[in-house]
Amino acid sequence: MLQVKYRATLPATLISALLLCALIIQTQQQQNDAAAAAIPAATPAATAAKAQRIREPNVMVNKASVETRNAVRRLARSVFHVRWNPNEKFIVESRESPAINSSKLAPHPRLKVSKNTKLTLSPKLYLCHDKYAEQCHNKTASFRRRIVQTFERSMSEALNESNHYYVDYKPVFGDSFEEQYYPSTCLVMEAGVRVLRRTDKPFNKLPFGRLFPRQKLFRNVKNIKTCAIVSSAGSLAGSKLGRFIDTHDIVMRFNHAPTRGHEVDVGSKTTIRVVNSQVVTKPEFDFAHAPIFRNVTIAAWDPGRYNGTLEDWLTSADYDLFTNYEIYRRRYPKSRAFLIDPHSVWRLWQSLQMFAGNRSIRRNPPSSGFIGLALLLPHCPQVDFVEYVPSTRLNGRCHYYSKEMNSACTFGSWHPLAAEKLMALDMNVADDMSVFQFGILRIRRPDKLLCGFNFFGY
Secondary structure (H helix, E strand, O other): OOOOOOOOOOOHHHHHHHHHHHHHHHHHHHHHHHOOOOOOOOOHHHHHHHHHHHHOOOOOOOHHHHHHHHHHHOOOEOOOOOOOOOOOOOOOOOOOOOOOOHHHOOOOOOOOOOOOOOOOOOHHHHOOOOOOOHHHHHHHHHHHHHHHHHHHHHHHOOOOOOOOOOOOOOOOOOOOHHHHHOOHHHHHHHHOOOEOOOOOOOHHHOHHHHHOOOOOOOOOHHHOOEEEEEOOEHHHOOOOOHHHHHOOOEEEEEOOOOOOOOHHHHOOOOOEEEEEHHHHHOHHHOOOOOHHHOOOEEEEEOOOOOOOOHHHHHHOOOOOOHHHHHHHHHHOOOOOEEEEOHHHHHHHHHHHHHHHOOOOOOOOOOOHHHHHHHHHHHHOOEEEEEOOOOOOOOOOEOEOOOOOEOOHHHHOOOOOHHHHHHHHHHHEOEOHHHHHOOOEEEEEOOOOOOOOOOOOOO
């Protein structure tokens, strides 16, 4: 009840009128809050259903039952449960520009071309928007089953025979109870994906080490509340998620994925780019000069050998990213460009293999997307991963900025993508509607009390 301060000399009728007005204002505000749109682009069916619930007269709601239902929904809820004002103007300035001919470059530098380039399912059959309708719920559940089955099948397919990185992994605990039920988010956190520092050996004694920035990868960590990881998936085309993406404190993108011309779907805000060593090395990406790699934090990675030392990595990297990295840092000495520790990349691979259990995953490093998640999760309480696990917008395109068609971009043929996405689903706290209809998977940073059993012995 709103309190109204008044003097004792005021007439009783005036006092009653003031209290009545206050009560009416409070009631109206509560009704407005209850009717606020939960999804940015509400469909006519969802709007009509919501309006019908508001108009129902004389509905007696049991408070205990409401609290019980809320407790059940708390584990998996829509990522759009926020107050959304469609009239509010939200503009984010971005100084980045696409790399030269970026949309015509190879869709994924490390992608092994799949023999099966076409999708084996029709996502449009499962498309729906009214999350309150039983038919929509059934469609979403069916699509989820199809996607999970496809990932499972991809994991069980014949793995690449070559072991280019000399991976020699031996499980620490086998099929122990602890390993099977240890939270996936803790496995990702304890992999400890990190950037190299000037004090790391052997860089502390090499002139090259002085090129590393003195600052930390993420600044003002206490002010970070929400983060968005924007995949480069072709299903982002037409998604109209740009405004949702730009509302996050940190927005992570990958390689040379442009924003200009795609702002409505992917937003315009970029905080950090995770780039692989081929993008840094190959001349067509023009890493040292392309505007898209300036005025933004860069985290570049190359896997090196599984058990190789950093000294070995300097002389036998998968791709020589060091030359262009040095050119970039000398050209832009105030830039924030970091190199990711290759040992931590392979620790993340170990986390994936541990999650997969008895099933062997591809003996190749994780994708940039999964590496980015591991970089971000320790610093961000809540991470929204956009179109990483495919939604019903799945169209077979590799990237939203190219017309290349290849299902391997989604389900994997070189990176252990299937294992990554199954693990991401295991970490997800959003409801199926958010993930498989709207394309947003939500991962929360685990509580320190849940983690701490160090499987890797670091």
